[in-house]
Amino acid sequence: MPFVSRRAPLKLSDSETEMLTALSQSRSQPAGRVQRASMLLRYHAGDTVSQIARTLGTNRPRVERCVSKALELGVTQALADLPGRGRRPGLTPEARAWVIALACQKPKDLGYAQELWTTRLLAKHVRKHGASAGHPSLAKLGRGTVSKILSASPVRPHKIQYYLERRDPAFDAKMVQVLHVYKQVEIWREKGVPPPELMAVLSYDEKPGMQAVENTAPDLPPLPGKHTAVGRDHEYIRHGTLSLLAGIDLLSGEVLGLVRKRHRSAEFIEFLKLADAHYPAGARIRLVLDNHSAHISKETRAFLGTLPNRFEFTFTPTHGSWLNLIESFFGKMAKTLLRGIRVASAEELKARIELYLKEVNESPVIFRWKYKLETLSVVSLLICYLGINILVRKKIRVRKAGLPGRHHPLTNAVSVGCW
Numbered sequence: 001m002p003f004v005s006r007r008a009p010l011k012l013s014d015s016e017t018e019m020l021t022a023l024s025q026s027r028s029q030p031a032g033r034v035q036r037a038s039m040l041l042r043y044h045a046g047d048t049v050s051q052i053a054r055t056l057g058t059n060r061p062r063v064e065r066c067v068s069k070a071l072e073l074g075v076t077q078a079l080a081d082l083p084g085r086g087r088r089p090g091l092t093p094e095a096r097a098w099v100i101a102l103a104c105q106k107p108k109d110l111g112y113a114q115e116l117w118t119t120r121l122l123a124k125h126v127r128k129h130g131a132s133a134g135h136p137s138l139a140k141l142g143r144g145t146v147s148k149i150l151s152a153s154p155v156r157p158h159k160i161q162y163y164l165e166r167r168d169p170a171f172d173a174k175m176v177q178v179l180h181v182y183k184q185v186e187i188w189r190e191k192g193v194p195p196p197e198l199m200a201v202l203s204y205d206e207k208p209g210m211q212a213v214e215n216t217a218p219d220l221p222p223l224p225g226k227h228t229a230v231g232r233d234h235e236y237i238r239h240g241t242l243s244l245l246a247g248i249d250l251l252s253g254e255v256l257g258l259v260r261k262r263h264r265s266a267e268f269i270e271f272l273k274l275a276d277a278h279y280p281a282g283a284r285i286r287l288v289l290d291n292h293s294a295h296i297s298k299e300t301r302a303f304l305g306t307l308p309n310r311f312e313f314t315f316t317p318t319h320g321s322w323l324n325l326i327e328s329f330f331g332k333m334a335k336t337l338l339r340g341i342r343v344a345s346a347e348e349l350k351a352r353i354e355l356y357l358k359e360v361n362e363s364p365v366i367f368r369w370k371y372k373l374e375t376l377s378v379v380s381l382l383i384c385y386l387g388i389n390i391l392v393r394k395k396i397r398v399r400k401a402g403l404p405g406r407h408h409p410l411t412n413a414v415s416v417g418c419w
Contacts, residue, residue: 017044020037021041038056039067040075091137092135095137102125104157116159118158119143123142123143126141166319171318174320177314178320181286181314185250186373199285200286202248202249203288203325204326205327208244212343214343215342239345240346242260243263244353246258246357247271247326248325256275259354261346272311284309287314288314288316289313289324291315291318295315325369328367333356337352
C-alpha cells in the first residue's frame with residue numbers, strides 16, 4: 001500500500017510560484033532563503049519530506065519546520081526565521097553607550113601610560129570598573145565584543161585623523177587677495193601684456209631638505225627574467241641636504257631659482273637681487289609668498305629700503321601655503337627630477353637641479369590657478385577691501401609702537417590690493 005501523507009498540501013498562487021522560482025535560482029540571496037524556497041516548490045510539486053531532504057542534502061526536521069510554517073503562517077513567513085529566536089542580548093544599550101563614551105576618553109587621563117586605547121586594554125578597564133558604574137553585564141566583556149561595539153559606532157576613538165587648525169582670523173580676506181592676483185594674471189594673459197607699471201608676478205617659495213644621497217652599489221638595468229625594474233641596493237650614503245629658492249613667473253612660466261645649503265634672510269635677499277637683475281628697471285615685481293621669518297626679517301626690510309617701489313609682497317594666510325602656485329611646480333619636480341635621484345655629492349645635486357631649471361626654461365609651462373577663481377564676485381571684492389583695511393589699521397598700531405610705518409617698503413608691500 002503506498003504511503004499517504006497526512007500533512008495538508010501547499011497551495012501556491014501564480015505570483016508566489018514565480019517568486020519562489022526566482023528565489024531558488026538566485027545567487028545573491030542568503031543560502032537559507034534559497035534552500036527554503038526550493039523546499040516549498042518541491043513540496044508543492046508533490047515530493048515527500050524525505051525526498052526533499054535527500055535531494056537538498058538536509059534533514060527531515062528542517063524541511064518539516066519550513067513546510068509547517070508555510071501552511072500555518074504563509075509562504076513569506078516561511079522563508080525567514082521567526083522573530084525572537086536566538087540568545088537574548090546580554091549587553092544593554094546603556095552599557096554599550098558607556099563603553100563608547102569611555103573609549104572617547106584618553107587612557108592617560110585614567111592613569112594608563114598609553115595615549116590611545118587598544119581593544120585589550122579597554123576590555124580590561126571595562127571589566128574592572130563596569131560593575132561600579134552600574135553595568136554588571138560588562139563583567140565578562142572580551143576584546144572581540146569591544147571591537148564589535150566600536151565597529152558599529154560612528155566614532156573611531158582608537159584611530160587618529162589629522163586636521164589643520166585655522167589660526168589666521170583674516171584667512172578669507174588674505175585668500176581673496178591671493179586669488180585676485182591670480183585673476184589679474186589671467187586677465188593680463190588674455191590681453192597679452194601686463195600694465196606698464198608692473199613687470200612681473202612671481203609665485204615664490206623655498207623647497208628645503210632635498211637630500212643628496214649616493215648609492216653604495218651601482219644600479220642594475222632592467223633585465224627580462226631577472227628583474228623588470230631598476231635594481232638598487234637598499235643601503236645609501238648621505239651627503240647633506242640642499243634648499244631650492246624659486247619663483248615662477250605667472251605670465252611667462254619662466255622659473256628663477258637658487259640652490260643653496262640654507263634658506264635664511266641672506267639667501268632670500270640673494271634671490272631678490274636675482275629677480276631685480278633679471279627684469280628691466282622701472283617696473284614693479286609682485287611676489288606671492290608665505291609668512292616665513294626670512295621674508296619679513298630686519299635684513300630683508302633693510303634691503304627693500306634700498307629699492308623703493310620695486311617689490312610688492314602678497315602674503316598667503318597662515319597655514320595657507322597651498323594657495324601658492326609654485327607648490328604645483330615643486331610637486332612636479334618631486335615626481336620627475338627628485339624621484340629616486342642618486343648623486344655622488346651635494347655639488348652634483350646642485351648642478352643637476354640647476355640643469356633641470358635650465359631645461360624647464362627652454363620650454364616654460366604656464367601654471368594656471370583654477371580653484372575658487374570663478375567664485376570671485378563683488379562680495380569677495382568687498383571682503384578683500386575690508387581685509388586690507390584691517391591690515392592698514394594694524395600697521396597704524398605698529399607705527400605707534402615705534403616700528404616702520406606705512407612708508408616702509410615692506411609695509412607698502414604687505415598692503416597690496418586686489419585691483
